[in-house]
Amino acid sequence: MARRSFPLLKQLLRPPSESPLAGIRSASVESRRSVTYMPRPGDGKPRAVTLIPGDGVGPLVTGAVEQVLEAMHAPVYFERYEVRGDMPAVPAEVIESIRRNKVCIKGGLATPVGGGVSSLNMQLRKELDLYASLVNCVNMPGLLTRHEGVDIVVIRENTEGEYSGLEHEVVPGVVESLKVITKFCSERVAKYAFEYAYLNNRKKVTAVHKANIMKLADGLFLESCREVAKNYPGILYNEIIVDNCCMQLVSNPEQFDVMVTPNLYGNLVANTAAGIAGGTGVMPGGNVGQDHAVFEQGASAGNVGNERQLQQKKANPVALLLSSAMMLRHLQFPSFADRLETAVKRVIAEGKHRTKDLGGNSTTQDVVEAVMEALD
Numbered sequence: 001m002a003r004r005s006f007p008l009l010k011q012l013l014r015p016p017s018e019s020p021l022a023g024i025r026s027a028s029v030e031s032r033r034s035v036t037y038m039p040r041p042g043d044g045k046p047r048a049v050t051l052i053p054g055d056g057v058g059p060l061v062t063g064a065v066e067q068v069l070e071a072m073h074a075p076v077y078f079e080r081y082e083v084r085g086d087m088p089a090v091p092a093e094v095i096e097s098i099r100r101n102k103v104c105i106k107g108g109l110a111t112p113v114g115g116g117v118s119s120l121n122m123q124l125r126k127e128l129d130l131y132a133s134l135v136n137c138v139n140m141p142g143l144l145t146r147h148e149g150v151d152i153v154v155i156r157e158n159t160e161g162e163y164s165g166l167e168h169e170v171v172p173g174v175v176e177s178l179k180v181i182t183k184f185c186s187e188r189v190a191k192y193a194f195e196y197a198y199l200n201n202r203k204k205v206t207a208v209h210k211a212n213i214m215k216l217a218d219g220l221f222l223e224s225c226r227e228v229a230k231n232y233p234g235i236l237y238n239e240i241i242v243d244n245c246c247m248q249l250v251s252n253p254e255q256f257d258v259m260v261t262p263n264l265y266g267n268l269v270a271n272t273a274a275g276i277a278g279g280t281g282v283m284p285g286g287n288v289g290q291d292h293a294v295f296e297q298g299a300s301a302g303n304v305g306n307e308r309q310l311q312q313k314k315a316n317p318v319a320l321l322l323s324s325a326m327m328l329r330h331l332q333f334p335s336f337a338d339r340l341e342t343a344v345k346r347v348i349a350e351g352k353h354r355t356k357d358l359g360g361n362s363t364t365q366d367v368v369e370a371v372m373e374a375l376d
Contacts, residue, residue, distance in 0.1 A: 047331050050097040050104040051078040055085050057315035058107020064317035064368045065324045071372045074336045085110035090123050098128060104294040105327055125158050130287040132192045133158045135298035137273035137283055142349030149254045150277045156266025157189040158287055163263045181217040186224035193260035194232045204236040204257040208245050208265050221262050246272055274299035281316035281357045284323035293330055295323040313363050316355040318344060343374035
């Protein structure tokens with residue numbers, strides 16, 4: 001038996017729902033959805049959470065979270081910090097707030113394309129060593145998609161690979177970008193994936209790679225996954241090349257369960273899986289380290305929205321509302337998490353209040369008010 005070495009990984013184990021209506025009636029029988037658990041304080045006081053509204057539609061969707069959590073009297077309060085994607089660095093007081101509170105919820109931060117400007121999202125992950133990104137791409141009752149029965153957890157290494165930021169111009173017109181893979185980081189994200197699968201009664205872990213070309217870098221990642229897999233004989237382990245993985249995702253996504261990936265591949269795979277399961281606007285996620293967790297929209301495509309969404313105030317708040325439910329469970333307030341998830345999924349299933357990306361014409365506030373009504 002493998003030693004349970006990740007205390008932050010303790011999950012609520014939930015049986016799958018027997019029908020779509022069962023999922024709407026009670027989140028406790030709906031699906032296995034959680035990231036981590038923090039030690040629960042004994043004083044019963046509300047927990048401080050760092051809040052970063054972000055860029056674009058970020059303030060709209062984080063505002064939705066604030067309204068809904070206040071309406072349900074959730075035992076949290078927010079320390080708000082204005083951070084923009086075009087800042088040279090994440091302010092030190094923001095990092096200190098997250099270190100102190102250990103939990104953050106954020107809207108999307110824009111990363112300028114080109115120009116040598118580093119991503120503040122990457123800075124947060126590296127500074128806090130948020131080594132695992134988790135996105136649960138699952139069909140939602142009432143939301144029509146091309147495939148049914150999709151329930152994929154994508155666990156992505158979050159601190160190295162092509163995102164190491166090691167680039168330089170060798171000579172004019174020639175740029176070298178270094179991909180860094182280490183055994184330490186590969187092993188710990190593999191352990192996270194297998195531990196997640198073990199604790200959530202998942203049956204299979206698939207490692208995504210390109211080791212047929214990058215034989216040393218991705219080869220090391222695969223070697224690490226294989227070594228960890230030996231400690232979990234009850235979980236099926238297989239491997240798939242990333243280009244074939246993308247083809248299989250769009251043709252037969254039901255075959256996948258838990259997927260563990262290096263950094264760049266995970267970004268692509270998570271967004272693809274999210275699109276298949278219903279869209280990035282409904283997929284929650286978290287970035288997790290040994291001591292800290294940052295919750296945000298699970299799939300990154302378009303996570304700062306567009307100007308029209310901002311002007312018309314029609315950004316979809318569902319993904320961040322579900323991420324905040326994950327945050328509540330992480331803080332060991334499961335009854336509040338269940339109540340929020342049930343309300344959000346009831347609104348989606350009823351189909352009366354949906355933003356444009358889900359086929360409706362509702363505003364962000366319309367969805368918020370529907371969720372608050374469903375809380376009752």
